[in-house]
Amino acid sequence: MGADIVWSCHAFARSGHVLEIGLSIASVLWGAMLGVFLLGTMTKRASETGTIVGMIAGCIVNLLLWLQPHALTFTIFGKQLIAPKIAWTWYVMIGSLTTFAVGI
Numbered sequence: 001m002g003a004d005i006v007w008s009c010h011a012f013a014r015s016g017h018v019l020e021i022g023l024s025i026a027s028v029l030w031g032a033m034l035g036v037f038l039l040g041t042m043t044k045r046a047s048e049t050g051t052i053v054g055m056i057a058g059c060i061v062n063l064l065l066w067l068q069p070h071a072l073t074f075t076i077f078g079k080q081l082i083a084p085k086i087a088w089t090w091y092v093m094i095g096s097l098t099t100f101a102v103g104i
Helices: 002-013 018-042 048-067 088-103
Strands: 072-076 079-083
Touching (some): 018 048, 018 088
Antiparallel strands (some): 072 079
């Protein structure tokens, strides 16, 4: 157990402040929860199945954004597109919009 603590301190020391790391991890789920809340309060046609599928989609999108190591480059129809690394402060908005759009 002591080795785990030493390793995690060493790993997180290079990636930023503890508060930023904690908030970025929490933001992965907060966006989906906000999307579910918005579905329940703003729409009449939200169903349980749609809400669950939307929440799973929002969590997956945010998890992929959180795990993205750097900007990604795609080639679509011969054009090169760059998807930048998105800051953790946008995860809640992206997750809630994804949850809301899929859940409807």
